[in-house]
Amino acid sequence: MLYTGRYHIEVIPGVHWVRSVVGCNCWLVVEPGNSIVIDTGLPGNARRIVNYAKQLGVSAISHIILTHADIDHAGSASELKSLTGAKIAVHTIEAHYMTTRTELPFPFCWVSRLIPRLSRFARFTPDILLDESDSVGGLRVVHTPGHTPGSICLLKKGESIFTGDALRTHARDKLLTPSRPTAMDMPRAMDSMKKIAALDFTSLFGGHGPPVISKASAKLRDIVANLPCCQV
Ligand SMILES: [Zn+2]
Structure with a gap:
């Protein structure tokens, strides 16, 4: 992990972890010609992301x-779009939940049950609708449904993958398998995990949770190989 300043964490070259964002992990991917934000956190975090980019010397965010x-x-x-003019990109299936007042069907999610307002936020119309194998900059879309119908991962082949909630990690830098309380469709979430395990990334x-920096695809393949359903 490269610490490039008091508040700057460049996890691997070109991938920044914007730790000031509250709610989820927010990644800023800086590549020639594009600066891409992956996930934005709860409402109220946009200014934090802009400030991080500014301190880094990134003048424009091209995509969210x-x-x-x-x-x-x-x-x-x-x-964040209002502040930067960046284009918002989401999977075609998921766009519906961002554009309309329709809430994600989350019958098994304890968070949604306990705090219903957590599924309501300022709606917007995405600028780019993504499907399998589409690319934004150097990131390729991998559709990984299960947590939600339009969940995606973003793959930089041979280097890195950004998984959203299709796969999370815990405090010891270890991968977590999908859990029933947070997956809308558990069998599809497990299939998506196997799909991710077949990809090539470090x-x-x-x-x-914290990033897994090295040998991540090998670690995931080990987990998948030892799942009861996958043992020969
Ligand atoms: Zn989620």
Whole structure:
């Protein structure tokens, strides 16, 4: 992990962890010609993301990619777009929940049950609708439904993957398998985990928890190989 300043965390070259964002992990991917924000946190975080980029010397944010429509990931997207003019990109299926007042069907999610307002936030119309294998800058879209119907991962082949809540990690830098209370469709979430495990990457950046910086795809393949359903 590269600490490039008091508040700057460049996890690997070109990938910044905007730790001041509250709600989920917010990643700023800086590449030639593009500066891409992946997930924005709860409402009220946009200014923090802009300030981080400014302190880094990044003058413009080109894209905001949302891994899914939950408020802890999409809550500041509208405000961030207003501040920066960045284009918002989401999976085609997930766009419906961001554009309309329709709430994600979350019958098993304890968070949504306990705090219903967590599924309500300022709606907006995405600028770019994504499907499998589309690219934004150097990031390729991988559709990984289960947590929500339009959840996506973003893959920089051979380097890194950003998984949103399709895969999370915990405090010990370890990967977590999908859990029933947070997955709308558990069988699809497990299938998506296997799909991710078949990809080639070194570092994994989840929607919550610290990044897995090295040998992440090998670690995930180990987990998948030892799942009861996958043992020969
Ligand atoms: Zn989520």
